[in-house]
Amino acid sequence: MEPALTSKNPISCLSVNTSATAMKDTDSKRSDEGLQSNLKLEEPTSRRKPxxxxxxxxxxxxxxxxxxxxxxxxxxxxxxxxxxxxxxxxxxxxxxxxxxxxxxxxxxxxxxxxxxxxxxxxxxxxxxxxxxxxxxxxxxxxxxxxxxxxxxxxxxxxxxxxxxxxxxxxxxxxxxxxxxxxxxxxxxxxxxxxxxxxxxxxxxxxxxxxxxxxxxxxxxxxxxxxxxxxxxxxxxxxxxxxxxDWIGNAIVMASATSIVIGLTWGGVEYPWKSIRVIAPLCIGFVGLGIFWLYEGLFAKxxxxxxxxxxxxxxxxxxxxxxxxxxxxxxxxxxxxxxxxxxxxxxxxxxxxxxxxxxxxxxxxxxxxxxxxxxxxxxxxxxxxxxxxxxxxxxxxxxxxxxxxxxxxxxxxxxxxxxxxxxxxxxxxxxxxxxxxxxxxxxxxxxxxxxxxxxxxxxxxxxxxxxxxxxxxxxxxxxxxxxxxxxxxxxxxxxxxxxxxxxxxxxxxxxxxxxxxxxxxxxxxxxxxxxxxxxxxxLPLHTETDKDWDAAAPKGSQGA
The missing domain is CATH 1.20.1250.20 (MFS general substrate transporter like domains)
Incomplete structure (x- = not known):
């Protein structure tokens, strides 16, 4: 059985309640329950594509x-x-x-x-x-x-x-x-x-x-x-x-940029032990840590x-x-x-x-x-x-x-x-x-x-x-x-x-x-x-997301 999300709305898919226990040990649940609750996995699902x-x-x-x-x-x-x-x-x-x-x-x-x-x-x-x-x-x-x-x-x-x-x-x-x-x-x-x-x-x-x-x-x-x-x-x-998530995007962009600057300068423009190399690398990795904390604790x-x-x-x-x-x-x-x-x-x-x-x-x-x-x-x-x-x-x-x-x-x-x-x-x-x-x-x-x-x-x-x-x-x-x-x-x-x-x-x-x-x-x-x-x-899914089905009426989510 698929683990349930807290929202069915695809627009709010990114704001799923990550503290919910539905996602805990997801892979072991899929492994133990998949063959029983998804017996249709053994049924052929392929059909002629239009x-x-x-x-x-x-x-x-x-x-x-x-x-x-x-x-x-x-x-x-x-x-x-x-x-x-x-x-x-x-x-x-x-x-x-x-x-x-x-x-x-x-x-x-x-x-x-x-x-x-x-x-x-x-x-x-x-x-x-x-x-x-x-x-x-x-x-x-x-x-x-x-x-x-x-x-x-x-x-x-x-x-x-x-x-x-x-x-x-x-x-x-x-x-x-x-x-x-x-x-x-x-x-x-x-x-x-x-x-x-x-x-x-x-x-x-x-x-x-x-x-x-x-x-x-x-x-x-x-x-x-x-x-x-x-x-x-x-x-x-x-x-x-x-x-x-503008704040999260800004943090990850700045962090990635800082890391790449350090890697590009290191050993070419400046020695690896130079502060001009060490500083951007440290800032970048610390920034990635802050990004993960922000995403988990504060991001709506x-x-x-x-x-x-x-x-x-x-x-x-x-x-x-x-x-x-x-x-x-x-x-x-x-x-x-x-x-x-x-x-x-x-x-x-x-x-x-x-x-x-x-x-x-x-x-x-x-x-x-x-x-x-x-x-x-x-x-x-x-x-x-x-x-x-x-x-x-x-x-x-x-x-x-x-x-x-x-x-x-x-x-x-x-x-x-x-x-x-x-x-x-x-x-x-x-x-x-x-x-x-x-x-x-x-x-x-x-x-x-x-x-x-x-x-x-x-x-x-x-x-x-x-x-x-x-x-x-x-x-x-x-x-x-x-x-x-x-x-x-x-x-x-x-x-x-x-x-x-x-x-x-x-x-x-x-x-x-x-x-x-x-x-x-x-x-x-x-x-x-x-x-x-x-x-x-783990078993492989046999369905697509119905909220994004190409066959679904466009009015189901908007024009």
């Missing part, structure tokens, strides 16, 4: 594809953008995007509950398109940082609303295959991103990487506008704005209801979501560095070299989703995925500057299989213990942790690589770069022109520094595997 469903789903796929393509292609154009715009702190091109995306995620989930799914999705796609235009037209670091921030706001909304809309249309029990389809879009975009970015970088037309996403966002927005007919909540604009309409993490299964899912995101984004940002520095590959070639891993993720996502739908069990593929990632990153630590082609192809296949099994599957332990009426806040928090993990993946991976290169590069070579420069991307264009033995020494420094990055991801994967052992095996 054309309107597939058009909505196409809009979600296009939205996810274009956002992920842009996000994963930026890593290969960073050296070119930095050179053209003369940017020294160009890690902020990635960090500004991730920061804005993360800050917007919890708010977008709340806005979707209050204003409806379609308006928030359309607003997110519009922001993404505007940010793309600003980024493409940039003539300096201030402008491109602004554009990437706006893009990140839009991307955060797209990520959240895609998951929420899918949950409104498909019950959790059937969602494995649809998650796998979204995973195909995501992994295909991830595989093509570095290649597309590299091609634009080599041709000198990197601005078109941003411009080309605008018509794609427009197409997706048109499909959403025409076909997404989910109900819109009642209420005037003033009362709806009162339901937004909490941004993150406490009941979402009061069971060990959902908590395990959130932890895994964060950790897999750290590893995945770190790999997509810093594995091209290996090919460009150690193999002297062009940006395009480095993207091609990563294809063998990226293209494995899609079929493995389908396998994972199919297993979950068929067996009704989400734990085995997750455990297998974390085991493969732990093994794969362990093998990555053995890479040297002269490692053979067969090694980095084979190791990528192992890594890609692990990501295919884990990245989308962590979604199931998050939702299985919770009532279906909690989908929106639960998924907003899920995407928040996923994107917050990506911030850590970019900044922590970059800090480790930077510090490794500072300590390992030949002094004569390192001395030519100004203080505060990101050594990795600044040094790559010069390596090909170096004579031996200096070139070999520089390439060895890169390989050894990257080995430390892979070692950290190995530890993270092992920790995530341990966290996955905390999950319970």
């Amino acid at each position: 054309a309107s469903f597939w058009l909505i789903f196409a809009a979600l796929i296009i939205s996810v594809f274009v956002v992920v393509l842009e996000a994963t292609s930026v890593g290969t154009i960073l050296p070119t953008v930095a050179s053209d715009l003369r940017i020294s702190q160009f890690t902020w091109i990635g960090s500004a995007y991730q920061l804005a995306s993360t800050a917007w995620l919890p708010l977008s989930g709340g806005l979707a509950q209050i204003f409806g799914r379609r308006p928030v999705m359309l607003a997110s796609l519009t922001l993404f398109a505007i940010g793309s235009a600003v980024s493409g037209a940039s003539n300096g670091e201030a402008m491109i940082f602004t554009g990437r921030t706006i893009q990140g706001l839009g991307a955060g909304g797209v990520y959240t609303l895609s998951s929420i809309i899918l949950s409104d249309l498909v019950p959790l029990r059937e969602r494995g295959i649809y998650n796998a389809m979204l995973g195909i879009a995501w992994s295909t975009a991830s595989g093509l991103g570095p290649i597309v970015g590299g091609a634009f970088a080599q041709s000198g037309n990197w601005r078109w990487l941003f411009y080309m996403t605008i018509p794609c966002a427009g197409l997706s927005a048109a499909l959403v506008l025409i076909f997404v007919k989910l109900p819109t909540p009642h209420g005037d604009l003033r009362s709806k704005f009162k339901r937004i 309409h909490p941004l993150v209801p406490f009941y979402l993490t009061r069971n060990r299964t959902s908590l395990s899912g959130y932890v895994q979501t964060t950790l897999v995101s750290i590893c995945l984004i770190g790999l997509s940002y810093y594995f091209p560095v290996y090919f460009q520095a150690c193999k002297l590959a062009s940006p395009t070639s480095s993207g091609v070299d990563m294809l063998c891993g990226a293209l494995v993720i899609a079929p493995m996502s389908i396998v994972s989703g199919g297993m979950i739908m068929r067996t009704k069990r989400y734990r085995p593929p997750i455990w297998a995925g974390w085991a493969l990632l732990t093994i794969g990153f362990g093998l990555f630590t053995t890479f040297r500057a002269d490692s053979r082609v067969g090694l980095w192809i084979g190791y990528q296949v192992i890594i890609g299989t692990g990501f295919g099994f884990t990245y989308s599957s962590a979604y199931f332990p998050v939702l299985a213990p919770l009532p279906i009426s909690a989908n929106a806040p639960a998924l907003a928090l899920y995407v928040f942790f996923r994107t917050f993990g990506q911030i850590w993946g970019v900044t922590v991976g970059g800090a480790i690589l930077q510090n490794g290169l500072v300590n390992r590069l030949p002094a004569a070579f390192y001395a030519q770069f100004p203080k505060g420069t990101n050594i990795a991307y600044s040094a790559i264009p010069h390596i090909r022109d170096l004579s031996e033995p200096l070139r070999g020494e520089v390439q060895t420094a890169f390989a050894d520094s990257l080995a430390v990055v892979w070692r950290v991801y190995l530890i993270i994967s092992a920790v995530a595997f341990v966290a996955s052992l905390l999950m319970r095996g």
Whole structure:
């Protein structure tokens, strides 16, 4: 039996009484009672989907594809953008995007509950398109940082609303295959991103990487506008704005910003022991603590209801979501560095070299989703995925500057299989213990942790690589770069022109520094595997939230 919420109103879903005992030990209740009170779980629930469903789903796929393509292609154009715009702190091109995306995620989930799914999705796609235009037209670091921030706001909304809309249309029990389809879009975009970015970088037309996403966002927005007919909540604009947790949003945005500033400055602009690094990190983490206290004790309409993490299964899912995101984004940002520095590959070639891993993720996502739908069990593929990632990153630590082609192809296949099994599957332990009426806040928090993990993946991976290169590069070579420069991307264009033995020494420094990055991801994967052992095996919901049923009359909640 589903745990009862204190309110049936979807608008007030975010203000559920978190002190109610209905949510206590939710996962054990679902485990013990699920098979008895939900015998209909064994009944087939799948039915033929109408054309309107597939058009909505196409809009979600296009939205996810274009956002992920842009996000994963930026890593290969960073050296070119930095050179053209003369940017020294160009890690902020990635960090500004991730920061804005993360800050917007919890708010977008709340806005979707209050204003409806379609308006928030359309607003997110519009922001993404505007940010793309600003980024493409940039003539300096201030402008491109602004554009990437706006893009990140839009991307955060797209990520959240895609998951929420899918949950409104498909019950959790059937969602494995649809998650796998979204995973195909995501992994295909991830595989093509570095290649597309590299091609634009080599041709000198990197601005078109941003411009080309605008018509794609427009197409997706048109499909959403025409076909997404989910109900819109009642209420005037003033009362709806009162339901937004403005204080909670301000605290979490400020805290996340402070943490990212500390991570970005550490080891690059200032030493890690500098007060300029320690202070923002401490302020950020203290701020997150204050945020959780405020949400639990004072917020009238909490941004993150406490009941979402009061069971060990959902908590395990959130932890895994964060950790897999750290590893995945770190790999997509810093594995091209290996090919460009150690193999002297062009940006395009480095993207091609990563294809063998990226293209494995899609079929493995389908396998994972199919297993979950068929067996009704989400734990085995997750455990297998974390085991493969732990093994794969362990093998990555053995890479040297002269490692053979067969090694980095084979190791990528192992890594890609692990990501295919884990990245989308962590979604199931998050939702299985919770009532279906909690989908929106639960998924907003899920995407928040996923994107917050990506911030850590970019900044922590970059800090480790930077510090490794500072300590390992030949002094004569390192001395030519100004203080505060990101050594990795600044040094790559010069390596090909170096004579031996200096070139070999520089390439060895890169390989050894990257080995430390892979070692950290190995530890993270092992920790995530341990966290996955905390999950319970719970029944999967066979219904969608009737308050957000696409078939429901629009008047049920408002026009």
